[in-house]
Amino acid sequence: MDFGELAQTGAATLVTAMTTGAWEQIKERVVRLFGRGKDQDQEDVAAELERTLSLVRGPGSDERGALVAEAELRGQLRHRLRTDPDFAAAFQVLLEEIQEQLPQPDQPSVQQQGFATHGGTVIQAGRDVNRVSPRRS
Numbered sequence: 001m002d003f004g005e006l007a008q009t010g011a012a013t014l015v016t017a018m019t020t021g022a023w024e025q026i027k028e029r030v031v032r033l034f035g036r037g038k039d040q041d042q043e044d045v046a047a048e049l050e051r052t053l054s055l056v057r058g059p060g061s062d063e064r065g066a067l068v069a070e071a072e073l074r075g076q077l078r079h080r081l082r083t084d085p086d087f088a089a090a091f092q093v094l095l096e097e098i099q100e101q102l103p104q105p106d107q108p109s110v111q112q113q114g115f116a117t118h119g120g121t122v123i124q125a126g127r128d129v130n131r132v133s134p135r136r137s
Contacts, residue, residue: 003081003088010095011073015066018056022101033090
């Protein structure tokens, strides 16, 4: 997984974790990793994560807040992953462990139907359905 992809997946996973009860268990490990084991850095990281958490599930939070939080985390992660190989390896391990703790979404069953009238054509590929009507002169 490249750094951009890892940053994207990591940010999305952390924001998702913030919306679940698992966040309280995960938060300390994230703080330790991001804070490089230094007390002052860990305090700064914890404060920043609390601010991010308020975007995700604080008063007045909405989907836009979660998107902003994810974008901010993605930028921070991308920089850190590029500049700190030890962090990259440890973050990937932590990310896999977090993903195991998160509830897996059910895959919905989707049934689509397409109908064409008056000689039209329906093209269905995956989840996209296109209806093409014949031209009338």
